[in-house]
Amino acid sequence: MHSHPDLTHSVIHGLGWLYTLLFLANIGWTIRSFKRDGDFESVLGFQHIPKATIWAFYAAFLMLMAITHLTSNSAPNEFLIRLPNWFKTIVDLIFSDARIYFGLSILAFVGMLSMRDFLSGDTVGWIMFNLACLFLSVSLTDYDFRQIVGKPDNVPIVGMLFLVGYFTWLYFKKAGDNDRRMAEGRPLAEQELKEQVLVWPDLVYTEMVCMLVVSAILIVWGVMLQAPIEEPGSAVKTPNPSKAPWYFLGLQEMLVYFDPWLAGIVLPLMIMQGLMAIPYIDFNKKGNGYYCYNDRKFSVIIFLLGFLPLWVGMIVLGTFVRGPNWNMFGLYEYWDVHKLEVLNNVNLSEYVWVRGLGLPLPSVNSAGGILEQVLQIFKREGVGIVLVLGYLMILPHAMALTVLRKFYIRMGVIRYMVLANLILFMGLLPIKMVLRWAFSLKYIVAIPEWFFNI
């Protein structure tokens, strides 16, 4: 009847099972740690305390958490283990403000690259996994968070985040290992089986097991979570928010910043063509058949930049943060259709003419000749057109002479130009996002007469 309660008995008990699973996993990790991690030489005067003790304490804590949740029978609204409001406020602030969100994701990206050796350690990895799980389970005590994350539609995306995290971690771990090996002159990890592939029984067996496990997971998933069917499709009544399939949410995010023809056609085509062009652009012969970072820094950074903050990050944004009316909502914020945001954006030409010169926008005589119109439009949009042309035509040359000089020399004109343009197109998205947030800039070049906006 009233607004929904954050906690109910079923949620508390469900979380109890989640903590139980985490507890069991950490028992395993404690055993592993006991076997491998060795001892602290001296703690508070005690000698040779196994490092696994910490994990044992942590596991015990989890067990207590599990028991507390599972045995809770008191009124759910009196249950104490829940997210504090100050934490919600901070997280909401970060997530509902695109600038902070994007800025932090870039920072995190840079941090990930610079601290890769530290982060790719086993124990650090496990700690990160535990933190992620704890964040998730504590957050689940919030009704609005549950609504978004627990939606059957979004469950695979949560899973995907863990997978992406794991594989990124795995890459850095293996690459770091090989980088160290190379630095020390040892053979690469992949070197040992360089000339052969063990198909029978290893590969076949593994595939078979994968098939079984995946089938089992899909069946259980299908049984446990009902298909998230919504209302029958209708062109006159679209859901709010109306979202693309999760894998296209990155593209949909681009629609916020670009005209549909750019965000929906040109940029996706560029992405596909760019991915196809990689083998032809890549002149770096190193890194074939083994994990490494130092040998392929440029490729790795460009790829991960495109994949993590600009693709996965945008999917997260689109899934968990974009709510009704395509407004941004904090993770713990109620998706209120009545929330409004200031959405007044202006074109660059208005900055130049209206705000800069204090003049009205030059008018375009739609009845006039083509040439007349072109000139009038150019007069109006000149600055933007020059900027865009400069970005796409002059910047590559400038880069060829400066930062990418080595690339230019090694790749030749055509390959270099393709690379430079692809990178510049990729750069368009963050640039436009920043301009939008910082200056409420709508279009750099706006020619609505011809349905051409950039």
Added chain:
Amino acid sequence: MPANDQYWRDLGTMHKVFAVSAFALFAATLLMMSRDEKREWRDYQRQAEALKITKLTDQLKGVDSADLKAQVAEIEKQMAALSTADSEAKLRAAQATVVLKKGNLSRESTVSKFKNAERDVARANFDIAVRDNVSDKVMSEKKAAYDAFVLEADALIRKVEVAKAEFEESKAVMAALTKTRDEDAAMLLKLTADRQGLHDQLELLKPSNPLVAFKRSFKEWPIINGFNPHLKIQYDWPRGLKQQLGMANVDRVDRCRSCHVNIADFGAGNVCSYPDGDGQNGTYVQPFSGHPNPDLFLTPTSPHSMEKFGCTICHEGDGSGTSFQNAEHSPANPAVASEWENKNHWHSNHFWEFPMFPKHLAEAACIRCHHGVTELAQSEKFGNSAPKVVEGHQLMSNYGCFGCHEVNGYDGKRSVGPDLRLEPNTPEQAAKIASDPNAVAGEMRKVGPSLRHIGQKTTVEFIAAWTKDPQKFRPTTKMPKFFGNTNQMDHLAEMLQPVELEAISAYLVDKSQKMELSSPQAGYKPDAERGKNLFSRRGCMSCHSYDDPELKGMHANFGPDLSRIHEKIKPGVDGFNWMYTWLKEPSRYHTRTKMPNLFLTPEGEGDKYVDPAADIAAFLLAKGPTEFEKFKRGLSVLGVVCDDDFTAAEAAAMGVPHAGVRITEVLPGTAATRLAAGKDPAGPASPQINNTSPVSLQANDILLKLGSAAVRSVESMNDEIAKLPSGEPITLTFLRGQTQHTSQVQVSTPLDDLVRLYLKKALPSSTLVSEVITDKQFPVSNDAFEADKNGQVKPLSEFVKGDEIELAHPVKDGKFTAEEWERQKLVYLGRKTIGRYGCFGCHDIPGFESAGPIGVALQDWGRKDTAKLAPEHIEEYLHHHGEVDGSSTLQRIEVALDREKNDHNANPADLSAAFFIDSLMHHGRAGFVWQKLRDPRSYDYKKIETKGWDERLKMPKFPFSEQQIESVSTFVLGLVADPPAPAYVFKPTGAKAARLEGERLLAKYNCTSCHILELPQVKFAVTADDLYAPGLGTKNYPSSLALLEHLNPPRVVDLEKAPKTKSGDLLLAVHGLVKVEPDTEELPEDQVLTFTNWDVLKVGEKTLYPGDAVSIPVAKLQSRDLGRGGSFAHWLVPQLVSKETAGDRDRAWQASPPPLIREGFKVQTPWLYQFLKEPVQLRHTTVLRMPKFNMDDAEAMSLANYFAAVDGAEFPYQSNERQTAEYINAREAAHTAAFAGAPQDRLTAGWKMLTTGQCTKCHQVGGLPYKSLDPTKDIRGPNLDQVEKRLRPDWVQLWVTNPKWLTPYTSMPQVYAADASIMPEYLGGKGSEQIDATVDALMNYYKLLERYGKAEAPPTPPAAPADAAAAPPAAAP
């Protein structure tokens, strides 16, 4: 085998991993299968089977009586006794003969068949020869061959016949031997058939053979049950009933019966096999019970058969769902919802757009096909089968919701739903719609009275007082409340509302058109006391109530309660004349009024001159007018709300000196918000206004000085400002925080503020607005007054398009005086306000002839996208307020739900409210409309703070109860403008259509208030022996019984089957009228009710005829009701009995509106049509006349047809056999043969009997004037010249035969009684022949009148005492 021993992973581990994953997959598969096995419908079907087995077993036990067993054993014994050795031997011999003969027959048949084939070949060969044109010789050979075969074949056929006869004979011998045995076997079968049937059914479900039982359970095993299972999903595919899913229109599939197994299980006679109940005493709970009301639903003989309709077309929900959740059930209230949540894991699913209707809203579905709605209320067969939706429809019609919210039932000319639209307002609009081939005009009249001439009726003060709160003046009014609602409780409304009310009155009176008023004859002194009597006699009270001790007992609310009418009508002679005119000729005041013309024409001469209209007017106005609150016009205000109690302590807390007044609120759009600047209204000579610190007042400012005078108190400040004229500048000195500011503002009246508000929307800038205010006129271009090239001056409305025309001076360079300008501003505001509130939706208001409905159209509101509803802050509102007493609705609901969950004893009304609130909280349509009706302005809660005054919600609050609100909601939710398929739309034709249309009109014109349509009924206990039935008697002709039974079909009470009391008495129901009420002063056991029966009632051997009185001791009385209609007549009769007819109840009935029983058999439809259009005076006995209703042709026609349709009589035209030459000639010939030498022909005899006989004593006939012999005693009957056109021949025949058979209370005597012979000179004095001839003469009245001319007045005879005694005073009903 691997190529070498090299492994990537340890094989042992891999095996383990493989094993584990294989088990995981296996477990997942098992999980999947178990979930499939556990689907709810399987469980329900199993339970239903178990219930059926129990039921069958119980029935079997009931059938297996000891008696039956004995009978069976007896027959079996008989059969055994029959089989002796001798009989067996005989039987065997006979059997052998039969076999032999049968063999013989077969053989002969075969041989014959072969020969026939050869014959056919020979014939074919002959035919081929003809085709091939062979020689004659060959032809003759072929023919000969054929002939030979024919001979042989015929011989063989004869042999077959012989063999057949022998076989039959042998069989007959055999049959004779086994006759007894066969009969016994048949008897045995008959005795055990029921048992066998039940047994067979049980055997199917629960086989007694263990092998079969195992097979049955084996078929239920997982996997096996994939092949031809007996537990399976049940499909219903209602044909043609598509459903809309998003954009697709797809076939409907209902799988509801997968769980609701027995829903359509009915036995013979539409008896539910599994009646719904609480599961006790042979009842069943859902989903095992059957559908209620099988006569109406699901059975093949019902109008909504399972096969044709399925389930979801009425119930909504998802028919394809096979689980409790997926079917989209809707709980009736949140308590049920939480029960479902626990029991069925139910949760609400807002993605399914059309969830099932909860039980209490289910009727909403009916109007998808039943667009007329009347048929739901008035079904001959089913009565009122959807009372809620019918009530909703009636409320919407009566309260005029459609005036603002059109319900357009047509898509082009296709009917898509109930149609509630205003009729075209002007002849031009009507003509436009009539000329549009794709438009159907609305039919509803505006429900409120016309305000076109209101200036002559009442005063401006009354209009304002009434509009402010209509219920305060008249609690029973239907007019809703527009002012003082929940979004008008703030200070701004307090200031502006009175101005708006004044403006509305000003506009109405200003625009009121002059109407010619009539007045009573000069010098006539109306008599109020007589007026009161006339008021009660002339029918006023059939629609209106009046609070008076002498008029108690009759409560009509069709028209307004008139108890306080004198208060509102204009004082003096004008008001009296208005009232007089209205009473005499209502349509002069309002052309479309429902108030009929009651023919209140003056009567009498000289001293006896009585003008009933004047008398009634005098009665109604006797108590004189009342003063209503006068307007406080034109006081200026600043537009601030101040702290009335600004204490020193508060000042100290604010850190300011305790002086001046503290402002708590600055009202938007008032003087305080407008800093005076620029042009000074006082004129260019005065110094410019300078705002030293141009800041407007804010809340919490302390106002210190007005001009130079210090402000001391709130009152003094207000008084000071009120003294200033509007527009006068004044300097305000006020303290904000520690800073002192001075600003100059122009004070203003609330009227000016409102005019400003509206002008701002019409004019591009506020400077122009100020100019209009200061110039005292709206600018009009000079072109408006110039003649164009044709020399025409266009009307001003061409130049000033909007309401602002009221502010424009109609003359070039004209100037309003200050007073005129104030008036014009009021009129302008009135026009704006009326336009905003849509008053013209219910009232005819000058200037709004072409205005359209202001509200949302509702024809498809039941499908409105819920995202388009704006609940705003309703949850917060209901949390804090919501009840009439201001308490929290949510709290009320919560308490109710707790009670329901804990003790199951919540108030049903609270539970119903809980449903709607819950729906509202989930943004549902049902809750939205419910709350909108409960408190229409509550959606403005905390919204008015950020809304303009004119943007506030304006729907008025109707005086509905919560139950009425639920009915209206049900109706509105059913409006989907989406009939499932044209074939399913209920389109009655013929008599059915006429009946339904008539029912609609009966309600529209309130016919049932005067006329009885169904006679009162008394039910009493009596033994068949005690029932006194006088029988036919000697006065009546047995030969006329057939006609009586034709016109009044007998009700037969079967003594065996009729209901009985516990003591075994017969429970008899009699229809008729009370003759004598029980005397309450007697001892209870002596009290007797005497009742006149109107039916032909056959109770066993006895027959009661109409007119027979039944005496019922009150102790034996079981129930009595008033039938249908005639509440006014029922009220009037006792009044007349006590005051005018000296205890004669029959005479009182003759003076009252007649019951319309079997009216269809009585009157000719064309005449009734004429009569309804122009009611002529028929009866002279009544105290009132049939009034003339404001009925159009189609309506009169429908109503005329209605009565015929109800009785199953012929309509719309009737032929009259008695007027045909064939009939007259044939009767004439028979007459001549029977009475050779009679002095006149038969028709002449009839005419003479009519014009010279008894008839003339009471009736005017043959052009004779009516002349009473004894005016004190005689009762004047209707003029007989009406009969030929008015009445149907059969009815007249019966009437003349015995009038009391048709109308028991009539004074008309039985003239030609069977036991008396009168006028022997005609037709040999044979009564039955005389009746016939009289009727024929009546039916050929005009022909005969033409033939014989006006009848001669008989010489005034001396009163013949014998005659007078024989014929009591006569009159027709």
